[in-house]
Amino acid sequence: MTGHPTIGAWTIENVPWEDERAVALRAAMDDEVGPRYAEVYAAFDAETRALLAEDFAVDPATMVEVILVRDAEGLAVGHAALRRLGDELEVKRVFVDPRARGRGASRALMGELERLAREHGAARLILQTGNRQPEAIALYERLGHRAIDIYPPYVRFPASRCFEKVLTG
Numbered sequence: 001m002t003g004h005p006t007i008g009a010w011t012i013e014n015v016p017w018e019d020e021r022a023v024a025l026r027a028a029m030d031d032e033v034g035p036r037y038a039e040v041y042a043a044f045d046a047e048t049r050a051l052l053a054e055d056f057a058v059d060p061a062t063m064v065e066v067i068l069v070r071d072a073e074g075l076a077v078g079h080a081a082l083r084r085l086g087d088e089l090e091v092k093r094v095f096v097d098p099r100a101r102g103r104g105a106s107r108a109l110m111g112e113l114e115r116l117a118r119e120h121g122a123a124r125l126i127l128q129t130g131n132r133q134p135e136a137i138a139l140y141e142r143l144g145h146r147a148i149d150i151y152p153p154y155v156r157f158p159a160s161r162c163f164e165k166v167l168t169g
Contacts, residue, residue: 010078010108011070017060017081021068025079029095036132040159048156055153058083058092065116069096069105080109082117082125089117091127094136110143117167124166126151131159140165 015022041049062083069078077100081092091113096105117125127145129136145163154160 009072009103010105011074012108012112013068013070013076015066015068017063017066019066019068021076022066022079025068025076025095025097026093028097029079029093032095032098033130033133037130037159040132052157055156063092064089064120065113067109067112067116069100069109071100071105078105078109080113082113082120085126088124088126089120089122091125094127106139107143110139114165114167123168124164126162126164128154128160128162130157131161137161 041052044052062085063081064084065082067080068076069080071077078094078096080094082089083092084090091110094106094109096109114125125145126148127140128151129140131137140163143165145165148162148164150157150160150162154162
C-alpha cells in the first residue's frame with residue numbers, strides 16, 4: 001500500500017469516480033441522507049423536483065479528485081470528492097461509514113481535499129450541505145468553514161446551507 005498518504009490511522013487513496021467502493025459509499029450516503037429530505041422534496045411540484053434533480057446531478061467529467069479513506073484493515077470507510085464548478089473547486093459527497101465515525105476519518109478526508117485543492121491552485125473551497133445534516137454542518141464549522149450565501153446550482157433548494165474555506169493567506 002505504498003504511495004498512499006497515511007493520516008493517523010487512515011490511509012487515503014485516490015480513485016476514479018466509478019470505483020466500486022466509491023459507488024457503494026455514495027449509495028450508503030444516499031440511503032442515510034435521502035430520507036431526511038423526503039418530505040422537503042415531496043412539498044415541491046413535479047416540475048420543481050425535476051429541476052432540483054438536475055441541480056443536484058453530478059457530472060463525473062467535472063470531478064477533479066475522488067478519494068477514499070481506508071481503515072487499518074484496508075477497508076474503504078469514507079469518501080469525498082472535489083469537482084470543478086465554474087472557476088471554483090467544490091467539495092462533494094463527504095461520507096464516512098457509521099461504524100468508522102468519531103475517529104477522525106472525516107477530518108482526514110477534508111484535510112486531504114484541502115491539500116489537493118491547493119495543488120490545483122484553489123484559493124478556497126466551497127461546499128453545499130443541507131439544514132437536516134447538523135453533524136455535517138458542525139464538522140465543517142469545526143474545520144474552519146464559514147457560512148456563505150447559497151450559490152448556484154443550489155439556489156432553488158431552500159434547505160441548502162453553503163460554506164467556504166479560504167485556503168490562502
